[in-house]
Amino acid sequence: xxxxxxxxxxxxxxxxxxxxxxxxxxxxxxxxxxxxxxxxxxxxxxxxxxxxxxxxxxxxxxxxxxxxxxxxxxxxxxxxxxxxxxxxxxxxxxxxxxxxxxxxxxxxxxxxxxxxxxxxxxxxxxxxxxxxxxxxxxxxxxxxxxxxxxxxxxxxxxxxxxxxxxxxxxxxxxxxxxxxxxxxxxxxxxxxxxxxxxxxxxxxxxxxxxxxxxxxxxxxxxxxxxxxxxxxxxxxxxxxxxxxxxxxxxxxxxxx
Amino acid sequence: xxxxxxxxxxxxxxxxxxxxxxxxxxxxxxxxxxxxxxxxxxxxxxxxxxxxxxxxxxxxxxxxxxxxxxxxxxxxxxxxxxxxxxxxxxxxxxxxxxxxxxxxxxxxxxxxxxxxxxxxxxxxxxxxxxxxxxxxxxxxxxxxxxxxxxxxxxxxxxxxxxxxxxxxxxxxxxxxxxxxxxxxxxxxxxxxxxxxxxxxxxxxxxxxxxxxxxxxxxxxxxxxxxxxxxxxxxxxxxxxxxxxxxxxxxxxxxxxxxxxxxxxxxxxxxxxxxxxxxxxxxxxxxxxxxxxxxxxxxxxxxxxxxxxxxxxxxxxxxxxxxxxxxxxxxxxxxxxxxxxxxxxxxxxxxxxxxxxxxxxxxxxxxxxxxxxxxxxxxxxxxxxxxxxxxxxxxxxxxxxxxxxxxxxxxxxxxxxxxxxxxxx
Ligand code: SF4
Ligand code: SF4
Numbered sequence: 096x097x098x099x100x101x102x103x104x105x106x107x108x109x110x111x112x113x114x115x116x117x118x119x120x121x122x123x124x125x126x127x128x129x130x131x132x133x134x135x136x137x138x139x140x141x142x143x144x145x146x147x148x149x150x151x152x153x154x155x156x157x158x159x160x161x162x163x164x165x166x167x168x169x170x171x172x173x174x175x176x177x178x179x180x181x182x183x184x185x186x187x188x189x190x191x192x193x194x195x196x197x198x199x200x201x202x203x204x205x206x207x208x209x210x211x212x213x214x215x216x217x218x219x220x221x222x223x224x225x226x227x228x229x230x231x232x233x234x235x236x237x238x239x240x241x242x243x244x245x246x247x248x249x250x251x252x253x254x255x256x257x258x259x260x261x262x263x264x265x266x267x268x269x270x271x272x273x274x275x276x277x278x279x280x281x282x283x284x285x286x287x288x289x290x291x292x293x294x295x296x297x298x299x300x301x302x303x304x305x306x307x308x309x310x311x312x313x314x315x316x317x318x319x320x321x322x323x324x325x326x327x328x329x330x331x332x333x334x335x336x337x338x339x340x341x342x343x344x345x346x347x348x349x350x351x
Numbered sequence: 352x353x354x355x356x357x358x359x360x361x362x363x364x365x366x367x368x369x370x371x372x373x374x375x376x377x378x379x380x381x382x383x384x385x386x387x388x389x390x391x392x393x394x395x396x397x398x399x400x401x402x403x404x405x406x407x408x409x410x411x412x413x414x415x416x417x418x419x420x421x422x423x424x425x426x427x428x429x430x431x432x433x434x435x436x437x438x439x440x441x442x443x444x445x446x447x448x449x450x451x452x453x454x455x456x457x458x459x460x461x462x463x464x465x466x467x468x469x470x471x472x473x474x475x476x477x478x479x480x481x482x483x484x485x486x487x488x489x490x491x492x493x494x495x496x497x498x499x500x501x502x503x504x505x506x507x508x509x510x511x512x513x514x515x516x517x518x519x520x521x522x523x524x525x526x527x528x529x530x531x532x533x534x535x536x537x538x539x540x541x542x543x544x545x546x547x548x549x550x551x552x553x554x555x556x557x558x559x560x561x562x563x564x565x566x567x568x569x570x571x572x573x574x575x576x577x578x579x580x581x582x583x584x585x586x587x588x589x590x591x592x593x594x595x596x597x598x599x600x601x602x603x604x605x606x607x608x609x610x611x612x613x614x615x616x617x618x619x620x621x622x623x624x625x626x627x628x629x630x631x632x633x634x635x636x637x638x639x640x641x642x643x644x645x646x647x648x649x650x651x652x653x654x655x656x657x658x659x660x661x662x663x664x665x666x667x668x669x670x671x672x673x674x675x676x677x678x679x680x681x682x683x684x685x686x687x688x689x690x691x692x693x694x695x696x697x698x699x700x701x702x703x704x705x706x707x708x709x710x711x712x713x714x715x716x717x718x719x720x721x722x723x724x725x726x727x728x729x730x731x732x733x734x735x736x737x738x739x740x741x742x743x744x745x746x747x748x749x750x751x752x753x754x755x756x757x758x759x760x761x762x763x764x765x766x767x768x769x770x771x772x773x774x775x
Binding site: 159 | 762769773
């Protein structure tokens with residue numbers, strides 16, 4: 096029997112299928128789009144086209160669209176799932192997870208595989224994936240391009256904490272003819288400092304700090320956060336699937 | 352809400368059209384949050400009835416009393432001593448606004464960055480959409496938080512106000528000064544009601560209010576049981592209405608409820624499945640009809656077993672000694688009792704943290720949710736020390752900031768569900 100974890104995030108939906116021996120046999124990534132209900136239907140179809148029948152699978156849904164998966168056996172919050180997933184990816188070590196999601200950022204402390212404490216910024220989009228996305232759009236770049244360009248820049252800072260004001264700051268920087276690489280640098284530094292300040296509310300001393308979420312492959316962002324929190328970050332190319340992996344693990348262990 | 356109160360509302364000078372909008376949404380909200388619960392105690396019928404006609408039954412009683420020459424005092428804080436008003440045959444009614452409905456009217460005169468409780472209270476008065484705010488002959492404010500102090504100045508242009516100067520510390524001399532404030536308040540009450548406060552009448556009033564406190568406490572005691580005989584939402588409703596009701600009837604109804612709960616405990620009746628996580632809510636008051644947080648918690652796999660709030664233990668804990676004596680002695684006893692309320696307006700306020708830890712143990716909670724209303728700087732700031740102390744005690748805690756809107760309901764649900772999952 097398969098165990099399936101479906102993480103419907105605000106931007107991307109991640110699906111992980113595990114077989115009975117706990118191997119991940121499928122990892123799907125797709126944009127969430129306008130309707131999580133439609134997304135859930137699409138996932139069902141793509142799984143079926145791969146010969147995975149969901150009717151006799153155990154399924155846990157997570158993420159902000161977790162209630163939109165009618166065929167899930169259970170819903171579990173993304174905090175618990177991210178913790179389980181990160182713990183699994185990082186070989187079962189105690190750690191602090193930084194998850195930069197599309198519309199919120201979470202700092203989760205894990206001890207012996209259990210969530211010990213968590214902080215969630217869900218009040219504003221500064222310090223979330225949405226912030227980078229909006230800025231990249233404004234600059235006519237993809238997120239990856241923005242991150243790479245940022246590495247070559249320096250010297251500029253964005254002072255507004257609010258995404259709306261930050262965007263007008265970026266526009267006026269462009270208008271003033273500021274070099275794009277410096278603006279990109281400012282954008283990445285801004286999100287890094289927001290994440291770092293959120294992180295300062297959690298004790299990360301002597302802890303492994305693990306980065307998950309859609310931006311975990313943005314190497315320069317990772318470096319900037321490392322500089323600001325004074326601590327090395329660990330990540331993994333599968334880390335954006337942490338929530339879905341955690342959900343699949345919960346499906347497997349609890350029999351959903 | 353019944354149409355036959357329209358005349359009364361009109362005579363009170365209310366904005367009927369806008370008030371209709373409020374009347375149109377309340378029954379649904381109440382139905383969704385309350386009537387959907389299963390196996391509620393039968394004695395909740397009293398509170399269900401009161402809510403169904405919240406702007407009818409009790410306001411009509413108050414107006415009848417006013418026809419007999421009685422005076423109604425509207426209050427906004429659990430520091431204002433009911434005993435003094437009752438001793439002069441006056442009536443006290445709470446006036447705190449707990450609905451987003453009143454907030455826009457409040458924002459017309461107040462900065463947006465004012466806590467929703469103050470905005471709603473001012474809005475309910477100025478928007479003319481709450482009969483209680485129309486009925487009160489005098490408002491009694493206090494010098495607690497800055498937002499309220501300035502709001503009194505605005506309300507004072509529209510309605511007679513008496514302000515009690517509440518100290519910000521609890522040293523001997525502060526308590527002595529508070530006693531003087533109570534004595535001054537007694538004079539104001541005497542003048543307004545035209546009735547003298549005698550030592551005997553004050554002694555009787557003290558007994559009446561103590562009896563109400565004891566009855567509420569009995570209901571709370573029942574929530575210490577492993578099998579919860581009542582939901583947190585239902586108890587919150589009882590407490591919210593206690594601010595508006597006649598104290599003797601309130602005591603009677605709470606005792607009736609407590610009888611039923613004690614019977615349920617004996618029979619092992621619970622309104623929650625076994626293993627439901629037990630939550631203590633601490634923080635800012637939840638004025639009626641603010642049921643938001645309780646509702647989210649109790650539909651996320653947990654139960655609220657106690658509230659360390661002014662619509663909770665801060666309202667009824669500690670009694671005034673019924674030793675009688677001169678007015679002066681009784682004022683001193685009242686001052687002592689009220690100074691035991693631990694509100695974030697005071698500094699230092701470490702006793703509040705101790706209360707929270709004590710209650711967490713007494714009610715055997717799995718975790719604490721410490722909540723502050725948005726823009727309440729005092730409780731927000733104090734949240735830091737509260738969380739720190741709880742963590743030291745090994746008690747899981749979740750800090751929440753919220754207002755009266757539904758905008759953050761889903762985000763709150765995610766956090767609260769995650770917290771409940773974390774509790775294991
Ligand atoms: S929180 Fe403080 S100011 Fe507000 S009602 Fe309670 S005691 Fe009064
Ligand atoms: S919640 Fe805070 S800001 Fe609002 S009235 Fe009470 S003490 Fe003042």
